[in-house]
Amino acid sequence: MLFSSRHPDELKDLVTGLGEFAQAGTVDQAIAFGDVLFIAVPYAALPQIGRDFGEALKGKITLDACNAVAPRDGNMLADEVGQEGIGVVSQKYLHGARLVRAFNTLNYKIFASEANRPDPKLAVPIAGDDPEAVKTAAALVRDAGFDPVIVGQLAEAARFQRGAPGYGQAVTAAELRQKLSLTP
Numbered sequence: 001m002l003f004s005s006r007h008p009d010e011l012k013d014l015v016t017g018l019g020e021f022a023q024a025g026t027v028d029q030a031i032a033f034g035d036v037l038f039i040a041v042p043y044a045a046l047p048q049i050g051r052d053f054g055e056a057l058k059g060k061i062t063l064d065a066c067n068a069v070a071p072r073d074g075n076m077l078a079d080e081v082g083q084e085g086i087g088v089v090s091q092k093y094l095h096g097a098r099l100v101r102a103f104n105t106l107n108y109k110i111f112a113s114e115a116n117r118p119d120p121k122l123a124v125p126i127a128g129d130d131p132e133a134v135k136t137a138a139a140l141v142r143d144a145g146f147d148p149v150i151v152g153q154l155a156e157a158a159r160f161q162r163g164a165p166g167y168g169q170a171v172t173a174a175e176l177r178q179k180l181s182l183t184p
Contacts, residue, residue, distance in 0.1 A: 004030030031056045036136060038103070039094075040065040043081070044073035050093040058096030061133040063140070065103040066090065067162050087127055087157030100128035100137040101157035102148075105167050114170070116145030123176040125149045125166050127157035147173040151180060 001018070003011050004027045011024035031037065031053060041049065043066045050057075068086060070078035081089050091099050102124060103111065114122040124146040128134040134150060141148035151159055151166070159180055160166030166180050177184055 002030050002033045027053060028056065031060065034060070036061045036063065036140065037097075038063045038065065040103075042066070042072055043068040044077055046090060046093040050095060054094070054096050057094055060097055061130075061136050062094060062097035062099050063102045063137055064090045064094070064099055065101075067104050069162065081161065082163075085155055085158030086161040087154030090157075091129070091154055098128070098130040098133040099154060100126055100130070100133050101154065101160070102126040102137050102141060105160050106170055110170055111144075111146075114146075120172040120174070121145065121147040123147050123149045123169070123171055123173040125151045125160040125176060125180070127151045127154055127160075129154050149173050149176050149180075149182070151182065 001022050003015055003022065003024050005011055005024070006027065008024040008026055015022040015024045025033065027049075037057070037060050039049070039062055046066060068078045068081040068089075087099070087101050090101065091097075105125060124141045126134060126137050126141065126148050127150070128137065138148040138150060151157065158164060166176060169176055169179060171179070174184065
């Protein structure tokens, strides 16, 4: 597992605590290293990431956990997400990636405390346009100790973006499907 940052030295304590298979590196190193990438940055950084690393991201399964927050990311970007939907906007900025929206609905502390809890597991909604990428993401959600709920294509990720009915729901898969009117 490789964690990246513009300042990889700042990740030293994190990777040391995770054991011998964890390492830190640059964004370029992480993209080259991983078959599947997980991106969790302030949403306003996505356009620049797409410009700087778009070519390297082409064909990479990328789990997008970013959320547009107006006070942090700016009203213009938050308005774009509100109008077009977060999955569509993320794909526009990370255009070459095989994007799947996942792990964006709850605070990381909830994910940390609820991973691998006894059944029923906590639900994690996912959406993507690439069936193989969605299948991979669902397997990773299960491996992380959660129950994946496939909501649909990237356009459907709007159903679990900030402010939508599927956002902020620390519920089971059955409860999330009910909240989103999905078939069981």
